[in-house]
Amino acid sequence: MSVSLADVTRIIHELWPLSGAESWDAPGLVCGNPGRSVESIHLAVDAVSATVDEAVGHGADLFLVHHPLLLRGVTSVAEDRYKGALLGRLIRADCALLAAHTNADVVVDGVSDILATRLGLVDAAPITAGSAPGTGIGRVGRLAQPTSLGQLAHRLAQLLPATAGGVRVSGEYGSVVETVSLCGGAGDSLLGHPAVQGSDVYITADLRHHPASEAREQAGLTGGTPALIDVSHWASEWLWIEPAADQLRAALPGVRITCSSLRTDPWDFAIVQ
CATH class of the missing domain: 3.40.1390.30 (NIF3 (NGG1p interacting factor 3)-like)
Known part of the structure; x- marks a missing residue:
């Protein structure tokens, strides 16, 4: 054809x-x-x-x-x-x-939606709503079973293709994680979003020193969340x-x-x- x-x-x-x-x-x-x-x-x-x-x-x-x-x-x-x-x-x-x-990025079965699905997030919804139902930048949802931040990072490392930068984490290895927000590709523009700040962890790529440091310092005043997981930009979109x-x-x-x-x-x- x-x-x-x-x-x-x-x-x-x-x-x-x-x-x-x-x-x-x-x-x-x-x-x-x-x-x-x-x-x-x-x-x-x-x-x-x-x-x-x-x-x-x-x-x-x-x-x-x-x-x-x-x-x-x-x-x-x-x-x-x-x-x-x-x-x-x-x-x-x-x-x-x-x-x-x-x-x-924004559609159902788009970049962030696929990453959320592969991580097994339940009731995942866009962080910022788009014009059509279920569309928008990023996703936020919860894990079917709580896990530790370290185990979640290991799961990501197994899910994504290997890269030199690997998976970088800011937060306590054993801290309990249930609510997850994520954005495939570069997502530091969402660090201040209430849905991200209300999550146990935020997963994205290309986190720079100052935005990441400021986000974690602010988290220190509000219970230590969200933790941050930084992955390869390419790997987060490859799925x-x-x-x-x-x-x-x-x-x-x-x-x-x-x-x-x-x-x-x-x-x-x-x-x-």
């Missing part, structure tokens, strides 16, 4: 509506002829040299990524610059590029790729859908003192 890129783009935007994207975001079609036939789609979190080579090697007609390659403005796509080189490689291979970013592929397989029967097996976390190793 083959369908046009325009039809595939429409279906993708039905699954992950552009109306759900944050105002600063840049999801959607980056390059490609809308009239081009699509018989194969390859998925990855990031458009980097290795995953572009993988998509082209698979003979993909469309490379669907989570992170927009052109999120910030550029003034040149010359091929002595990596974004230009990637676009040139895709265009010469007649492989379109499309991003589903925050519009794929979404295969469920997204399954949604595309259901919507596009006959189109070949493949998923990247490559780690695109930017860190290669860590030395622990």
